Amino acid sequence: MRPGARNLITDVAGLTVGNARDELLRSGVTVLTGAAPLACGVNVMGGAPGTRETELLAPDKLVSEVDALVLAGGSAFGLAACDGVSEGLRAMGRGFPVGPVRVPIVPGAIVFDLLNGGDKNWTANPYPALGRAALSAATRDLAIGSEGAGTGALTHRWKGGLGSASVVLACGITVGALVVVNALGSVTAGDSRQFWAAPWEMGDEFGGLGLSGPYDPTHEPSPMKRLGEATTIAIVATDAALDKAALTRLATAAQDGMARAIVPSHTPFDGDLVFAVSTGARALPDPAMTPFALGHAAACALARAIARGVHAARPRPGDLQPCWSA
Template sequence: MASIESITQIPGIFAAHATNAEAGTGCTVIVCPKGATGGVDVRGGAPATRETDLLRPEETVQTINAVVLSGGSAYGLAASCGVAEELERHGIGLDVGVGVVPIVSGACVFDLACGDPHVRPTAEDGAQATRLALAGNGEPLARGNVGAGTGCTVGKVGGPTRAMKSGLGEDVEGVGALVCGAVTAVNACGDVVDPATGAAIAGLRTKDGEALASTEDEILSLAAQMPLERRTNTTISCVVTNARLTKPQATKVAQMAADAYAHAIRPTHTTNDGDTVFVMATGEVEAQVDVVGVLATRALERAIADGARGATAAYGLPAARDLA
């Protein structure tokens, strides 16, 4: 298979963003019109999600048509409704005899502290991103301060004055004909590190704002005096693969890929994070589940680092490229 740089180049997969840079929010839509086998893993303590129960292996629906990654906290779930309505207009979804019901799963990040807290992704934003996705010609998905990554930040345990801008990242890995790609909106409480070296990329800054500190060390130093932080964090991701998987196998891949958070975010899966990983498998290539899981984990950990490196300063917050 020719080299693939983005999930939009995986046959049967379409993706696009709706971005509101002024308000600091947006959504990212990943569509598989023919349906993809879905899985999910939710590990954070404060998720805002749609149709995750449906993805449990024992439930009857076998495929999903779209995954929506959105800003806006729980309000942003409205974007998924717009995606479903737009897919219905295209005749895409589960045939129920009297029409189709698109199967759309999604999750949201809390980005209300960026830009305008009263503006959140709407159903029209979801529909717009879906139209753009379906009209796509395989161009790589934009990254950084776009879509669900528009209002993402990291390193927030010291308050907004010590946080940093993050964004939406992507990576694609493959072996032979097997491809696994990952898209992620990095909005973590903790710090993002290079998964290969452990070197800090972005996160909590020192009090003078000139260098990186450590969220883990900050938490330990506060100990009993640790303030109860609002649930303003979450890293949400979608792994897309051309592997042929059953629902239980897709669930296992999601569980394995969730380890990427521990490899690239410190700390992760806290009570203030709603960390979620979706899987969409198009079924084109026979593959061993553990091989898919390893590729998915590698793609997601590199996508997380990409989300931190690709962001640009916004809303008064510096990005990784702004620090010496």
Template sequence: MTNQTLTAIPGLLVGHATRTDLHTGCTAILCPQGFTPGLAVPGFAPGSRETELMRPESLVDCVHGIALSGGSAFGLAAADGIMRHLQQLGHGFPVPHGVVPIVPGAVIYDLDRNTSRGALPDAAMGQAAAAAASSDPVEQGAVGAGTGARCGRLFSCYAGRDASQKAGLGSALASHGGILVAALVVLNALGNVVDPQDGTFLAGGRDEHGAPLGQAAMLAALAGDALPPSNTVLTVVATNVPLNKAQTSRLARMAATGLARCLRPAHLTLDGDMVFALASQQPLPAQAGPWTENLLGALGAEAVARATVAAATTA
């Protein structure tokens, strides 16, 4: 079976460090030879590092990895270990005294699931995830940064009980004529997950009988003032098409629409949703193409929607 995950993009490696006993972990996405970065931030409460350099006007034109982690802001430390791993292999931005790997990152809030509050994703966990990275199909489910993820967190205190549902990490590929766009999603969502084709409930809040908590329950919960404080969907979308930074950021923005196809609701004030984009700096294979930015955006949104469904249904 062909690879239908993020690592189908040549040059990308993915590895996880998972602490099932602590309900947390981190994921390292490595691009040692450098990929062009882009960024979209559809959420209003992101937890991140080094995202400013991904903007088109910033000087650095390539990154060497992306760090995704649990642990809320504490988990940003995992990126230090990923940097160390890349530095030891000689990958990074050249400076007079060696190399500095460029590794932006973002986190989800899973502190409410962590059974040992003092044990959080750190540099050692990040280095372990980086050391495990490979071009094999991405392991999906309750692994890496998705270990403590949930969906339907809007209902985490519904009628005196936690009515949310376990989620995790998913990945998917969309392609056309050799043009590849793949996505990886860490699903820690406030809302429910629905089928992007017909709106059928897939995962999220359920009442005591197992029935889905739908639109009426969602609106009633949103009208209250006791919403969960931290909900985040982290996304990485990548393509084998060489792009500049402005084009790569446009890809991130277009691909982000795939989240709204699946999440009800999406991108509210307490959500930390972020979409990282990565574009190869290697030439396309001679047989691939043609392509336009609009084609990439459509493929990106499709890949993100499929990865979101996978994150909700494989945990």
């Protein structure tokens, strides 16, 4: 395996990602969309998720494809970002045809960033406009770190952020990950700057500190956030031709990457969730073994994306936590 040309989820051809942020609000929205509708699955392992339309993604449900996926700050208010994205997609003529009407399918998930120091005293919910702005800004060369839905993210110790990474398998299939890191747990070991994701680092993409540790198996972590204040939400994507059932399995396997990069993860205080999408551009070289390889690649890419998101976070006045890179 090797990183893709951009080391971003948009190394999967046909995908674009848009970010929008509000500096005063200290929050934002990230939108992933494709040149055509995308097959999609989802897996939720956290105890406090906030989602929209994820029930549609079950393998036995009617809708087989989505037009976009939304990751947003704002807790429950942030789910309204999907409305702005849906309006933008409808204006483009995108959506599920129902007679003369097209209905965009836009599942979404949110993180809690209401206590990060930003001004949340709005008179009208800002997230629909942020969602539409993020859709309009969609590009293959997205910025990571303190961008989009990662603008106001926090973790156990470091400022969080938006991360992405990719990998190309020997067979030519590409897998990418996009993540908002707002976790209860820590992305680094002990009091060090050493990322838990270090064993999967490619080159020096998040500092190149190697495997120095310390990794203490006796450590008992204590929560630094309350119920509902944390969550890591992610998307993994591939050009391999997978249906909803296979993508649900891919999302489940990708959760292992979250557990590798955040300690602890999947807690009762987090809403940890992974969407998985496919453009369907490449047939599986081996229907039995290729999904096995894809699951491993997705977990590795997500672990790397988590570390990259924290590594890329930038300091701003009023921050409640230090940046890893500062």
